[in-house]
Amino acid sequence: MALIDEHVNEAVLKNLDRKENFTLFGLTVPYLFLIFFLIIIPVGWLFYMSFIGRDGSYSFENYERMVTQKSYIRIFLTTFKISFLTTLICALLGYPLTYFMSQLSRKWAGICMIGVLIPFWTSLLVRTYAWLVLLQRKGLINNIAIDLGFISEPIKFVHNTSGTLIGMAHIMLPFLILPLYANMRAIDKDCLKAAANLGATPTRAFWTVFFPLSIPGLLAGLLIVFVICLGFYVTPAVLGGGKIIMAAMKISSNIELYFSWGAASALGVVLLVVTMLILYIASKLVSIDQIGGNK
Amino acid sequence: MKTYIKPILVSAFVGLFSMTSSAFAEDTLRIVSWGGAYQKGQSLGIFQPAAKAMGITVKEDTYGGISDVKLMVKSGADKFDIFSSGAGSCASGGAEGILEKLDYTVIDNSHLLPDMWSDYCVGADIFSVVAAWNTDTYGENGPRSWADFFDVEKFPGTRAMRSKVDSQLEAALLADGVPMSEVYNVLDSEEGIDRALDKIRSIKDHIAVWWTSGAMHAQLMKDGEVDMTTGWNGRFDVAKRDGAKVSYDWKTGIMDWEGYGIPKGAPQKDLAMKYIAEMQKPKYMAGFAQYITYGPTDKRVYSQGLLDDATARALPSHPDNAKHQLTLKTSWYKKWRTIAAEKYTDMMTE
Secondary structure, eight states, rough: OOOTTTTTTHHHHHHHHHHHHHHHHHHHHHHHHIIIIIIHHHHHHHHTTBBBTTSSBBHHHHHHHHHHOOHHHHHHHHHHHHHHHHHHHHHHHHHHHHHHHHHHHHHHHHHHHHHHHHHHOOOHHHHHHHHHHSTTSSSHHHHHHHHHHSSOOOOOSSSSHHOOOOHHHHHHHHHHHHHHHHHHHHOOOOHHOOOOOOOHHHHHIIIIHHHHOOOOOHHHHHHHHHHHHHHHHHHHHHSSSSSOOOOHHHHHHHHHSSHHHHHHHHHHHHHHHHHHHHHHHHHHHHHHHTTTTTT | OOHHHHHHHHHHHHHHHHHHHHTTTTTTTEEEOOOOOOOHHIIIIIHHHHHHTOOOOEEEOOOHHHHHHHHHHHHOOOHHHOOEEEEEHHHHHHHHOOBBOOOTTOOOTTTBOOOOOSOOOOOEEEEEEEEEEEEHHHHTOOOSSSSHHOTTTSSSSOOEEEOTTTTTTHHHHHHTTTTGGGHHTTTSHHHHHHHEEEHHHHTTTGGEEEESSSHHHHHHHHHOOOOOOEEEEEHHHHHHTTTEEEEEEEGGOEEEEEEEOOBBBOTTHHHHHHHHHHHTSSSHHHHHHHTTTTSSSSSSSHHOSSSSSSHHHHTTTTTHHHOOOOOOOHHHHHHHHHHHHHHHHHHHHH
């Protein structure tokens, strides 16, 4: 038998490869168009506008202001502090709950999931005001606690950091639970059995086998929560009582104050750049594939 | 980014609709205001009766303030012909060149109280910023002056102030012992502004909430969330009618006015001008005052006895009430608003 020439199909294969690439590219074209028109152009425009001063000429005044006025740096610090704390609370509450749900039978997990999803589908504004009614000075919680004699003076739950965190954590919790649950469900239970078989205690098996396998879902959830928090407006505005001023709120008040999009877009640009910087650092610490949910 | 896409979309949609709006009949006007108890009073007392008298149709909507007017004018859209706005916003809108000059040969301003009109807006009603207190906490002996409002020893309790600078610095200076006639002279420098801010800083620990809207400060008093707050007199009166335990003294009043303006390039400009002239008749101002306690700018409403005595005495511009009050100075806001507003936010975030 004659030896087969290894290179005989090379040209054909290459051609097929190219064809496939073209097809795939063709499939992404509509999406690329969307990205270009709905993200690249508006963001580019945002950058451009931020360099236009009040009188319509090019200037750095919108950025200068952020350095000279101390309130801007405080507002950014507040924004990141609140977002970080909300993310932390969501992780502490969400991880055990999701773990619990992932261990239940499909039926009971489904029922628990409805409990997660119903608030998720309820209007954000309604939930925010509901917290206000519950938490205020003469609200339900304070009144009941005083009537039962637990406290003598009402506790300041709301119109401050704690109220904002309660409201935001409640609203953001499903964003952590959903990706994490998908991830935990996909973890092969046999891995845990194998760990037990090799002599690991349940605690040991959890920390050395289950937890590392759930990290991609956790990271995905944490990132979604953190990034959405950065742009929050309604909840801190209602539950923060003016003591919590986040970047989005300052953006809207600057439009009113300066009558120029520049003053507002500069804030947007800084928020965008800092957020991208944080994501970049995060991607250095963990591979971006993990964030995407691929193991 | 989201905040940015919205105006583009809005202007795109508005652009679409504006093409069809030319199909509107010649005798239709669109007016925008602030909604709530305020616009309800305007609608029942002024907008609709005046439209009926002229035989035209007036469509109402709400809007978000002078920045909406700017957005509309700059994007060449055509959403409304007349807007209802505070004097200060009108002044800055006029300075931005986004408003039509009002024609005072059509609109009669000869009977208005002094300083109740400008080139771009004509005053329709007068409201007051007052210090309101919870009568459950203090009974009838609440803070009857700004000095009391800032005195946390004599009046312990939680307070609320506005999250925007408007009329808060005046209150602070009055509390600091500056006579009414001197308030705007003192405020006419950065030192003066800082003095007022320092006064607010001195009670900052007692300020539980910074309110953002009239509906909010009314709700704060209704719910007993704070023991006293700055706010608009009419909102407190409406809350009181709804059973809220709230009272205030005119001695803390700072009077300001609200009026009508026309966005630059409004196609129905001439008709809008005539409609404003109609709305400015004393009978409509008197009608409006039946719904919310904001007073007329036209002296004839009082001199012709268009209001019964009890209603008249509840209004900020009633001579007996007005004599105690400071009148907000629009020109100060034109000059200092951005500086003062940034300093105020600075104080709030400290």
